[in-house]
Amino acid sequence: NAxxxxxxxxQVLKTGxxxxxxxxxxxxHEYMSWYRQDPGMGLRLIHYSVGAGITDQGEVPNGxxxxxxxxxxFPLRLLSAxxxxxxVYFCASSYSTRTSGEAGDTQYxxxxxxxxxx
Amino acid sequence: AQKxxxxxxGMFVQExxxxxxxxxxxxxxxxxxxxxxxxxxxxxxxxLIYQGSYDQQNATEGRYSLNFQKxxxxxxxxxxxxxxxDSAMYFCAMRERGTYKYIFGTGTRLKVLA
Numbered sequence: 001n002a003x004x005x006x007x008x009x010x011q012v013l014k015t016g017x018x019x020x021x022x023x024x025x026x027x028x029h030e031y032m033s034w035y036r037q038d039p040g041m042g043l044r045l046i047h048y049s050v051g052a053g054i055t056d057q058g059e060v061p062n063g064x065x066x067x068x069x070x071x072x073x074f075p076l077r078l079l080s081a082x083x084x085x086x087x088v089y090f091c092a093s094s095y096s097t098r099t100s101g102e103a104g105d106t107q108y109x110x111x112x113x114x115x116x117x118x
Numbered sequence: 119a120q121k122x123x124x125x126x127x128g129m130f131v132q133e134x135x136x137x138x139x140x141x142x143x144x145x146x147x148x149x150x151x152x153x154x155x156x157x158x159x160x161x162x163x164x165x166l167i168y169q170g171s172y173d174q175q176n177a178t179e180g181r182y183s184l185n186f187q188k189x190x191x192x193x194x195x196x197x198x199x200x201x202x203x204d205s206a207m208y209f210c211a212m213r214e215r216g217t218y219k220y221i222f223g224t225g226t227r228l229k230v231l232a
Binding site for chain 1: 151153155161162163165168209211213218219220221222223224225
């Protein structure tokens, strides 16, 4: 049971390049999400998914695309990288999407991807 | 709109003492969950403790307890008998029943002194 895995751990891009950050979980979780973490700003939600084939925008979706073709995988695509996208990116998953106020809501995080855009 | 506020950017505590990290939240939804995460210098996010809005008792997990005051909309994390390994960033987070979105506070950096 690997939990939530993310690849790569580090990435350097040039402005305008595109790339995909990979995220996978083996816990059969319905809910998956992507966050970015910038200094002094906590974690901000980029996109999330409540199940295969269903995605929605979070707080800061511009410049990012997602898709969810399987329960296990939730890749994040940077369409045309910009220096403002330099950040640490976290993927997370949780079991329950239908209820709140229950421990099943607890999100478990991947190790993160540190992205630098020059 | 839901909001999480952590007003202490940094805290110091002596080893073996207790420390309270503050978290207040704002929501109009009667059903929600509150979470605390620890982020050590290595960068991973570690789940610590959960409190549901309908839970009658404060949550506890080992040395961690959550001081839940619903009327005041506060969910403070209490760490008892602090250890050097507790030095880290701590984030408070919330999820409302009505959305699938979690929101996080800006975090508190805790330093435990020997």
